[in-house]
Amino acid sequence: MSSAEAYPLGYSQLEARRLAEQGALLEDLTADVFRRAGLREGMTVLDIGCGVGDVSTLAARLVGPRGAVLGIDRAASSVQTARSRATALGVAHARFEQADLASFETDQTFDALVGRLVPPPDMTAATPIVCGPVPTGYGYPVGVLRSLLPLIERTGIASAAEIDIDTLAMRMHEDALVYERVMFLPRVVGAWTALPPGE
Numbered sequence: 001m002s003s004a005e006a007y008p009l010g011y012s013q014l015e016a017r018r019l020a021e022q023g024a025l026l027e028d029l030t031a032d033v034f035r036r037a038g039l040r041e042g043m044t045v046l047d048i049g050c051g052v053g054d055v056s057t058l059a060a061r062l063v064g065p066r067g068a069v070l071g072i073d074r075a076a077s078s079v080q081t082a083r084s085r086a087t088a089l090g091v092a093h094a095r096f097e098q099a100d101l102a103s104f105e106t107d108q109t110f111d112a113l114v115g116r117l118v119p120p121p122d123m124t125a126a127t128p129i130v131c132g133p134v135p136t137g138y139g140y141p142v143g144v145l146r147s148l149l150p151l152i153e154r155t156g157i158a159s160a161a162e163i164d165i166d167t168l169a170m171r172m173h174e175d176a177l178v179y180e181r182v183m184f185l186p187r188v189v190g191a192w193t194a195l196p197p198g199e
């Protein structure tokens with residue numbers, strides 16, 4: 001999706017309010033994930049698909065005023081709302097820019113890259129769980145990471161050598177066996193339709 005119009009949930013005021021309500025609902029969980037990931041005071045954070053700014057302002061609280069957050073979203077209206085909300089909350093170290101993830105370029109480097117429910121929007125039905133000795137399923141998340149590698153490198157999150165993408169699926173599979181872990185793949189998108197009465 002490259003144009004703002006292609007975003008299925010749209011950019012109405014209602015959708016902006018829904019996003020903010022969703023942000024409040026997911027705040028504790030998101031903060032917990034960020035802390036576990038190592039977000040801490042003084043860090044610089046890039047929030048991709050920031051919407052109306054909930055994740056960015058949360059990250060800004062975690063990194064404090066010595067840190068900084070840049071939220072990017074391709075929707076100008078969301079970026080504007082995010083700016084106003086951050087200002088109203090007195091969060092001066094979160095900035096927002098209109099940009100499409102596919103073409104976003106920056107000279108700035110970041111300590112962390114975060115993103116919640118981007119893209120596509122979450123329309124969840126079910127998720128495959130990968131486990132056991134047969135090494136299926138690991139290629140899929142590795143493929144996603146491979147596509148994100150240019151952005152990850154460009155923003156200074158990690159180097160190609162650190163990630164070692166060509167051996168990652170094999171390493172994940174080995175770890176799953178050694179530590180007796182299972183891997184939840186991302187939830188898949190469901191689809192629904194309004195059928196005529198009686199069908």
Ligand SMILES: C[S@@+](CC[C@H](N)C(=O)[O-])C[C@H]1O[C@@H](n2cnc3c(N)ncnc32)[C@H](O)[C@@H]1O
Binds near residue numbers: 007048049051053122
């Ligand atoms: C479900 S909202 C989530 C917003 C925010 N991360 C949150 O959790 O509150 C998804 C957001 O991703 C943005 N988005 C989707 N694709 C994008 C892209 N290619 N580049 C930039 N933003 C994108 C949409 O504009 C939308 O604001």
